Amino acid sequence: MVPDFNNRIRQVAFLLIVTALALIVFKQLYIFFPGFLGALTLYILCRRYYFHLTEQRKWKKGLTAILFMVLFMACIVAPVYFALQMIFQKVEAIVENPEQVNQVIDAISAQLREWTGQDLLTKEATTDIRKKATSFIPGILNSSATMLGNLLMILFLAFFMFKNGRLMEKTLEHYIPLKHKNIQSLADETCGMVRANALGIPLISLIQGLVALLGYWIVGIDDFVLLGLITGLCAFFPVIGTAMIWLPLVIFLFSKGESGKAIGLAAYSVTIIGNIDYVARISFLQKVGNVHPVITILGLIAGLRLFGFWGFIFGPLLISLLLLLVRIYRNEFGGAVKSPSPPSI
Secondary structure, three states: OHHHHHHHHHHHHHHHHHHHHHHHHHHHHHHHHHHHHHHHHHHHHHHHHHHHHHHHOOOOHHHHHHHHHHHHHHHHHHHHHHHHHHHHHHHHHHHHOOHHHHHHHHHHHHHHHHHHOOOOOOHHHHHHHHHHHHHHHHHHHOOHHHHHHHHHHHHHHHHHHHHOHHHHHHHHHHHOOOOHHHHHHHHHHHHHHHHHHHHHHHHHHHHHHHHHHHHHHHHOOOOHHHHHHHHHHHOOOOOOOOHHHHHHHHHHHHHOOOHHHHHHHHHHHHHHHHHHHHHHHHOOHHHHOOOOHHHHHHHHHHHHHHHHHHHHHHHHHHHHHHHHHHHHHHHHHOOOOOOOOOOOO
């Protein structure tokens, strides 16, 4: 009895030491956590093609992994980099010379006052909006050094994940304390969840951004490319995201006396931009994987605070993973618990 008790004490002490060391390491490397999530996402999305090339076509593992890294840089990183550079330059110009933005806000405030008879945007409110915007935007975009560090971490980790993929999967299967069927269910649902969050949500945002860009160009708005990019970024927020851009634009056009353009943009935005989200979800996104808008919004709120810019992708992913683990827990340990039957009337 005493030896068993001593063994338990030693086991608990050892686990406490391991947990403490793990927390210390995580605290120091937390800034690169999005890089780990990005590498894992890239691995999950491409593992089937990688194993097909290396196991069936007999391609060399290292060279194939490098090929995937090059394709990732060319197809994803390069377009995102140029888009962010355009946004960075505009944000920097606004921060250094906010007079143009102040004029737009004042014009919108005057137009709202004319329509409603109320001073909805007081000077205190507009000043507060400017302060929050100038502090919020850099926080989302993160520093260039942090983004570069996470990008390098994605490439570094993803290379070794691909090269040692089978061994990594067998090791995880050995150490995960679940039944085999639940491990398989966890793997399948994680793959579907990653596809939905890493492909589905950005795909909707890209489509809405391009459609909005086309509308801004048709109406004749200056900087229509930049505004289209920002609209696509805001489209990560379902339902209300795109309206955060086009609605102030409509009000601003009315304030300048360009009622025709304002009405045209409003009609285009409500009928086309606003319905793209619904059309995309009920059509090809059903094949990629859909994410409930509530999960997306909650994930973005948490993700942007945790990861900055990377939170657009990994915030909803974490919420989905949490719900998946709860469901797996019920399947693993709640089999004997029956749901209460409704009372008879």
